[in-house]
Amino acid sequence: MFDPAPDYPYAESLHADATPAPHPQLAPVLGLLGRWRGRGQGGYPTLDEDFAYAQEVTFSHDGRPFLRYEARAWLLGDDDVPLRPAARESGWWRLLPDGRVEALITQPTGIAEIAVGHAADGAIDLATRQVATTPTAKDVEATRRRYTLDAPDTLTFTHDLAAVGQPLQHHLSARLRRQS
Numbered sequence: 001m002f003d004p005a006p007d008y009p010y011a012e013s014l015h016a017d018a019t020p021a022p023h024p025q026l027a028p029v030l031g032l033l034g035r036w037r038g039r040g041q042g043g044y045p046t047l048d049e050d051f052a053y054a055q056e057v058t059f060s061h062d063g064r065p066f067l068r069y070e071a072r073a074w075l076l077g078d079d080d081v082p083l084r085p086a087a088r089e090s091g092w093w094r095l096l097p098d099g100r101v102e103a104l105i106t107q108p109t110g111i112a113e114i115a116v117g118h119a120a121d122g123a124i125d126l127a128t129r130q131v132a133t134t135p136t137a138k139d140v141e142a143t144r145r146r147y148t149l150d151a152p153d154t155l156t157f158t159h160d161l162a163a164v165g166q167p168l169q170h171h172l173s174a175r176l177r178r179q180s
């Protein structure tokens, strides 16, 4: 007889003040924990037009020294009409004792980013050290991200991109509000 395992016994938390207690190495990123939603603007020299989008972002932890990261975006038309789903990504942000961050982020467009950076004073900077792409993915050379907590409930995000033969430059910027 097949004997199924018991339910996964460990909690995933969106909050700094709930169980499990966050690992001390998460101290510089505790302000990110939770669900965020907001709007952004994007563009790139290869695109005919700039675009407006909405995005949901979630950061959670399980008591160990990394964050689970999940984001999904959709394009917005006039009057906030959803035009179509846009980028999704998920990954892991590993925090080191000195505030260094090592992030692994993957996208369903065939792109995997290994990014490194630093978290301090409510800002996290990440720049790719390696980008891997599947055989049919767009050519992405590098990205640079900055997440800034402007206030406890406001997160600003900018994303620069070097891809399809273009040098590193603005692709996205967004402002998100904490949902929970």
Ligand code: HEM
Pocket (backbone or CB within 6 Å): 042, 044, 046, 047, 051, 053, 055, 073, 074, 075, 086, 087, 089, 107, 111, 113, 138, 139, 140, 143, 161, 163, 164, 171, 172
């Ligand atoms: C909020 C997240 C994002 C949104 C809303 C977004 C939106 C877009 C849009 C609308 C396009 C035009 C093509 C299309 O209509 O699909 C595009 C192109 C592209 N994006 Fe993004 N993007 C996001 C995140 C990313 C990320 C994380 C990367 C790479 C790591 C990326 C890399 C690219 C590349 C390589 C192109 C193709 C440019 C070209 O071939 O001309 N995007 N993006």
